Amino acid sequence: GAVVSQHPSWVICKSGTSVKIECRSLDFQATTMFWYRQFPKQSLMLMATSNEGSKATYEQGVEKDKFLINHASLTLSTLTVTSAHPEDSSFYICSASGGTDTQYFGPGTRLTVL
Amino acid sequence: QKEVEQDPGPLSVPEGAIVSLNCTYSNSAFQYFMWYRQYSRKGPELLMYTYSSGNKEDGRFTAQVDKSSKYISLFIRDSQPSDSATYLCAMSANQGGKLIFGQGTELSVKP
Numbered sequence: 640g641a642v643v644s645q646h647p648s649w650v651i652c653k654s655g656t657s658v659k660i661e662c663r664s665l666d667f668q669a670t671t672m673f674w675y676r677q678f679p680k681q682s683l684m685l686m687a688t689s690n691e692g693s694k695a696t697y698e699q700g701v702e703k704d705k706f707l708i709n710h711a712s713l714t715l716s717t718l719t720v721t722s723a724h725p726e727d728s729s730f731y732i733c734s735a736s737g738g739t740d741t742q743y744f745g746p747g748t749r750l751t752v753l
Numbered sequence: 754q755k756e757v758e759q760d761p762g763p764l765s766v767p768e769g770a771i772v773s774l775n776c777t778y779s780n781s782a783f784q785y786f787m788w789y790r791q792y793s794r795k796g797p798e799l800l801m802y803t804y805s806s807g808n809k810e811d812g813r814f815t816a817q818v819d820k821s822s823k824y825i826s827l828f829i830r831d832s833q834p835s836d837s838a839t840y841l842c843a844m845s846a847n848q849g850g851k852l853i854f855g856q857g858t859e860l861s862v863k864p
Contacts, residue, residue, distance in 0.1 A: 645796075671849060682841060682854045683797070732796050736849035741787055744796040 642666050643735050645745035652723055653753055660718045660748045662733030668713040669735035673742060674706070677730045689716055723752045756780050759842055759855025768864050772829040776842035776855045779823065783844040783853070786818050788827045791839045791857070800840075801827065832862045 642665040652658050662672060671690050675683040687703075689695035689710035697703045705727075707719040716735075720727055728751050734742035759776045766772055774788075785804055789797035801816035803809050803825075809816045815828040825844070829836055842855040 641799075643796075673851075682856050685851065688851065730794070734796075738849045740849060741785065741799065741802050741845075742849065742852060743799060744789070747794070747796045749794065 641740070641743040643669075643733065643743050643745040645733055645748050647748060648746060649749045649751075651751045651753065654724055655722055657719055657721045658723055658750060660720075660731055660733075660750075662716045662718070662735070662745050664714045664735040664737075664743075667735075667737045669716075670713065670738045671736045672710055672716040673734045673736075674708060674716075674718050675732045675734070677732060677747075683732060686718075720750065723750070725752045728752045754779060756853050757842065757844060757855045760858055761856045763859040763861060765861045765863060766832055768832060768834060768862055770832050770862070772827075772832050772836070772860060772862075774827040774829075774840050774842070774858050774860070776825050776844075777823055778825075778844060778853075780844075780846070780853070781820075781823070782846040785845045785848060786816070786825050787843045787852070788814075788816055789841040789843060790836075791841060793838075797841055834862050834864050837861045 644663045646661045674686045686701045687695045687697045689708050695708035710716040732747040734744045736742045757778045788801040791797045806818050806820045813830045817826040839857040839859050841857045843852040
């Protein structure tokens with residue numbers, strides 16, 4: 640149980656375009672989903688927390704207009720990187736929590752912006 | 754000072770060795786303690802989840818929490834090359850809530 644999927648696993652895009660990443664909880668209802676980014680050899684950095692049906696809460700320093708998060712259902716959250724630039728290239732990981740347990744992580748999405 | 758301190762390693766051990774990984778923390782509000790394993794270019798995988806102080810064992814893995822010392826440990830017995838990964842400790846004040854991660858310890862088990 641407690642499986643979280645992400646799609647796509649790897650995406651390459653041109654500078655200035657937008658990219659959408661999906662995160663799904665496959666076998667449980669996720670009341671809360673989290674989005675992280677991770678640079679090589681570093682730990683996970685929390686970007687935002689989203690609860691189903693409400694606006695995401697962003698961490699300090701994360702631009703909410705650049706990283707759009709939608710948590711429309713109890714099994715799906717999306718992260719859209721708008722007007723992506725090379726410095727946005729990173730490994731993006733989502734996690735999900737059903738509220739009675741800890742967070743379960745997706746496999747991650749590698750974003751490369753050319 | 755970081756809320757959670759973890760030695761980044763790298764740590765290299767021979768196959769079959771007992772591995773000890775540790776984290777210290779400063780926030781006494783933390784109640785939930787986790788260890789995740791992360792292989793290169795993959796998402797973290799939950800290994801152990803512990804509430805409050807005490808020990809928990811699962812196969813070759815044992816997690817220990819000492820809240821009085823603000824210190825948690827993960828022991829891996831009979832380590833295998835497949836255990837080579839980065840191990841992240843994480844903790845939170847609320848169940849299912851925001852996690853605070855350690856830096857991660859890179860472990861290499863040599864055959």
